[in-house]
Amino acid sequence: MATPPQTLEPQCSEVHNDESELEELEKLEADVKQMAQKILEYRATLPDQLKNTLASILASQRPVVATHLEDWSEPGISGDPDPDAAGLAESGKGTSLAKEDQDTAEKTQLLKQKISSNVSAMPVVLKRMKECMSRIDKLDSCNGFIHPAFKRKRTS
Incomplete structure (x- = not known):
């Protein structure tokens, strides 16, 4: 027993x-x-994301013609006939423009470095994408075949 x-x-x-x-x-x-x-x-x-990213990268690499058109306007527009007097009154703006230009140059350099590193990594990413896509296509071509590990064991 x-x-x-x-x-x-x-x-x-x-x-x-x-x-x-x-x-x-x-x-x-x-x-x-x-x-x-x-x-x-x-x-x-x-x-679509890759297309948008590439478009924005290309757009960011285009040369900027003039970003501070308002600050560089002609003296006749402001109504001041003496451009030197306007220059003395706005000397603070000149130093801030130089600082902004330096910041912009640093940001541009950083962006160029990031773009360069991303471009150098692109072949590896594309290779992995192609491998994944081939695996997915391979799975799609199985026509509903389920691997035995994923089949449920029927209990009776």
Whole structure:
């Protein structure tokens, strides 16, 4: 009579193991579905994001003709016939313009460095994207084949 309780305990642990395996498989299936959804979203949005980023980078590299047209206006516009008198009154503006130009130059240099590093990293990113796209296409070509690890074990 001591034998039946011993046989019940392994059966309970087997049932518990089966349940934990099912829960783990369900969790893995949910993770796979979530990753597939993210991949689909990335495939839909990434080309537009790359296009917009490239357009903004190219736009930022265009030379700026004159950013401070109001500050460099002709003396006749202000109504002051003597440009030297206006220059003395606005000497504080001149130093602030020089500081702004220096800040702009630093920001431009930093932007150029970032663009350069991004461009140098682009081949690696493109290679990884192509590999991911080929894996996705490979999964799509399986025509509904489900790997045995993701099949549910039926308990009867």
